[in-house]
Amino acid sequence: MLRRPLVRALYWGIFSLLLLATVTTFGPLYWMVSGALKSNVEIFQTPPTFWPTHPQWSNYSNAWQILQLPLYMWNSLLLAAGAVVLQLLVSATAAYALSKLRLRGKHAIQFAFFATLMVPSVVYLIPQFVNISDLPLIHVSLINNWAGVWLPEAANAFNILVLKSFFDTIPGELIDAARLDGASSWQVFIRIVLPLSRPALAVITIFTVIASWKDFLWPLLVLSNSNLQPLLVALYHESGLNANLPFSYLMAGLVFASIPPILLFLLFQRQIIRGVNLTGLKG
Template identity: 75%
Template sequence: MATLLRSPQGELPEGRKRNRTTDEAYERTLISPFALKRLEGRLIYWLVFTLLVLATLGTLGPIYWMFSGALKSSSEIFQTPPTFWPVHPQWSNYSKAWDILNFPVHFTATMVLAVGAVCLQIFVSATAAYALSKLPVAGKSIIQFSFFCTLMVPPVVYLIPQFVNINDLPLVHISLINTWAGVLLPEAANAFNILILKSFFDGIPNELSEAAWLDGASAWQLFVRIILPLSRPALAVITIFTVIASWKDFLWPLLVLSDDQLQPLMVSLYHQSGTNSNLPFMYLIAGLVLASIPPILLFLLFQRQIIRGINLTGLKG
């Protein structure tokens, strides 16, 4: 009989070929199959499972209330006790909200801001991470420590300095208030994204870079032809996170954009729900549902890439 090479946590018998699917299952398991054979192991497993199910239901509760509330009348929304499902679902609320809230204009503005944020984030973060990881930059450790320090500062602290800079851009002395550039430029550099990409670039073998240098490749050619193609998982994660962050961004666009035609969905919905607005509450909820669908679909479609990318970017604590 084959002897075991390791202690009983995902070990394989001697002489048996490693099965990739089986090994990945062992790696993904928080509790080993041997622990589940014991009574206390099964109790802990089902206790954790029950807590996770309850937490999931608590998270999905507000989302369900929003989607179901968009199908109710205004009186039914505020009814006590509330109805679990609309008595008479009004599917027309979505089409009316689309027209009343001028959804195509604000949806286009949100898409422009999201795409612009992704382009700027990838260009600035990737080039900065590449310089810190692969180029001979003086004071790398000091620069990286400075990036870590910025992560400790709440964004609301530098809100006023950012607004002052945008109102009177240094050196050129122009104002970017009420422009999409005023929303995008302060968010072009993100310390978290830079550190994630640097961690990923550090995992790319230096032999590839050295071989490219010997072949006469420049620093930019090395970055474009070798580093970026190998970094697609990390770039996918940065892209998804940036799109979601830009989609739900509210405070900064609210301060910068005053023209209704330039405002994204979150800011427009806020103005539509003002105290002087006569917009029925059911249309506002329907607008919130329409605004929530794209990021939810984005996460559902690319959740595997998100999890894989987080594992590959070296976030190990």
């Protein structure tokens, strides 16, 4: 096919467009990394410099100490870990019930999950904040508590439907054979479904970690205590509270905040690509 001139020209044209788009996406990342090496005057000068005239590598070490980045990165890590645990617990069990158990009205429940995907997440902010401020029945406030960030992330309709779609591919004969041997539904879930679903669970874990790491608005509303805030929220507060803080330090902090998601993608890019294939949901 590539021997034909028209097909070859079309192929290289598409390749060039994709290469240009890829290079363009690196522009903001490069500007952030190089901007952290500049002085305040050089960052805002016109026309801008493509590379710092006198790179100030100490900006990274100064930002690491002054902005207390180890504390906030640790907070972000703990928030992501808690979100993963709750997400796997809720999403896996819900998907198992929809896929393998004889649950009445499960098609209606699945349709309701699909319907929630059509609603922008910002619509849930006010009801969620009201519930977190005063939990129904027990009347406990989770403001300035990591549980207030974890609980809304515990159930994700998209992840449930992805896992449900994967569980549907597990042969029913395996589950029937286990039940004939006396295994309960919980034993089937633990000993058969989960071990066979490691690729899907790995994808959900990666997606959850990335989503939790870059989450900004909800932790900003719930966590006003600076010692509990994740990295992105802390950088936002530092930019507003400390007017004398060099802008290059904030740029360096954003660079440090970008490193974990980039490393996660480089290490698990195969699983992420596989996760894109898993999003072909079935009824």
